[in-house]
Amino acid sequence: xxETTGTWEDPGRxxxxxxxxxxxxxxxxxxxPVSGGAFARTWWGLAWLKALAxxxxxxxxxxxxxxxxxxxxxxxxxxRPGRITAVVQDRDGTRHRCDVLxxxxxxxxWDRFLDLVADRAGHIAALLDHDMPPHLVEDAxxxxxxxxxxxxxxxxxxxxxxxxxxAHTAALCHQVARLLDEDPFVxxxxxGRGERELLEDLQARTASRAxxxxxxxxxxGQAAEAVEADGIPAAEAYAxxxxxxxxxxxxxxxxxxxxxxxxxxxTDPAPGVEVAALEFLISDTAARAQRLLADAxxxxxxxxxxxxxxxxxxxxxxxxxxxxxxxxxxxLAAGSGRTxxxxxxAVQAWEYGGAPALAVLEEEWTPEPAALARATxxxxxxxxxEPPPRLRHDRNRWTVIGVDAQLRYGRDGRWWxxxxxxxxxxxxxxxxxxxxxxxxxxxxxxxxxxxxx
Numbered sequence: 001x002x003e004t005t006g007t008w009e010d011p012g013r014x015x016x017x018x019x020x021x022x023x024x025x026x027x028x029x030x031x032x033p034v035s036g037g038a039f040a041r042t043w044w045g046l047a048w049l050k051a052l053a054x055x056x057x058x059x060x061x062x063x064x065x066x067x068x069x070x071x072x073x074x075x076x077x078x079x080r081p082g083r084i085t086a087v088v089q090d091r092d093g094t095r096h097r098c099d100v101l102x103x104x105x106x107x108x109x110w111d112r113f114l115d116l117v118a119d120r121a122g123h124i125a126a127l128l129d130h131d132m133p134p135h136l137v138e139d140a141x142x143x144x145x146x147x148x149x150x151x152x153x154x155x156x157x158x159x160x161x162x163x164x165x166x167a168h169t170a171a172l173c174h175q176v177a178r179l180l181d182e183d184p185f186v187x188x189x190x191x192g193r194g195e196r197e198l199l200e201d202l203q204a205r206t207a208s209r210a211x212x213x214x215x216x217x218x219x220x221g222q223a224a225e226a227v228e229a230d231g232i233p234a235a236e237a238y239a240x241x242x243x244x245x246x247x248x249x250x251x252x253x254x255x256x257x258x259x260x261x262x263x264x265x266x267t268d269p270a271p272g273v274e275v276a277a278l279e280f281l282i283s284d285t286a287a288r289a290q291r292l293l294a295d296a297x298x299x300x301x302x303x304x305x306x307x308x309x310x311x312x313x314x315x316x317x318x319x320x321x322x323x324x325x326x327x328x329x330x331x332l333a334a335g336s337g338r339t340x341x342x343x344x345x346a347v348q349a350w351e352y353g354g355a356p357a358l359a360v361l362e363e364e365w366t367p368e369p370a371a372l373a374r375a376t377x378x379x380x381x382x383x384x385x386e387p388p389p390r391l392r393h394d395r396n397r398w399t400v401i402g403v404d405a406q407l408r409y410g411r412d413g414r415w416w417x418x419x420x421x422x423x424x425x426x427x428x429x430x431x432x433x434x435x436x437x438x439x440x441x442x443x444x445x446x447x448x449x450x451x452x453x
Contacts (some may be wrong), residue, residue, distance in 0.1 A: 033072035056165035065170020132184035202251040257286035
């Protein structure tokens, strides 16, 4: 494809007289033969072929033109405002110059069209993506601007002498449908504006509106930052789903996180910045990125529920599970408001069940009546071959009388086993759906030996 530039303007018309006129002609190289399939895929390409079928008086000529186009008989196509031109060759080798004429939009039409596009961010995005969404054409038609051609809009001229559409002009129209599929700006050029000229006018119009809004805001004593965008109507945002580019291909799976760089160098760190702590955070970030990527690429990721973000105190515990050196662990404990012993206990809980297990360790709460009734029913449904343990209830905690064992009821309805060690209740295992299974974990997997004194 090549594009030619316009002529120099009349020096008496403008001050910038020696600025070249915008390019208003594009020449496309001859397309290769094509076998089978439709000539147009896009809706605007199909609309172009429908206008040909509606304008031609002889349907057989249209079919013959389609065969010419499939055979590659259409030469290079020149597109300029109001006209498309090509040489079409018959089977006997005879060559005919063909022109198809289309009405140009006048200056007032283009002003209205540019105003319409500048008013809608979705229209601008579509044009920049070389798309022609239906709602853009519908909005233009509502403003009295017919972008698409209709019945009788395609006027034919051919060297063969035909006064109506012949096989040669029909072949040219079929070839143009392929060009329109690739670039709807071809249609806009036929209507009178080239891509570069149109986008420059649109950019200037958009910038002018932004300046006017800023000046109006300043004259009214408001800060420019306080001006809120009007946004996009819901109907347009919904329609824009078809004009968005496809998502990029997913990244490849990564087997293991990359090695963290060594930050040591000849420059001393700023006060309060510890190099070892930064290196630890970098390693943790790489490991988390690798895990998140693996999760995103897993088959059921789209159906999984989003995880609640961690608080700083929770994230300090998560970081401490990696076993950092004592100085870093001490900073994590202090930063999360815990003692070293408290952080170690929190790490133990985290390793059994993450944030929910940490919440069970650190929170005491009173279940709602319905949840309490459900928990009581679970505790009553004990194995008939073994007497149920005697329990002392306090809020969400049931302590086994006579044994250093405790069951904690989580907000998610699961039971967490705890064991008293050196006077401190400590997590003793992962959660279970019923209290008997949680208590079995405390007994080393057996449900013998009485819980009662």
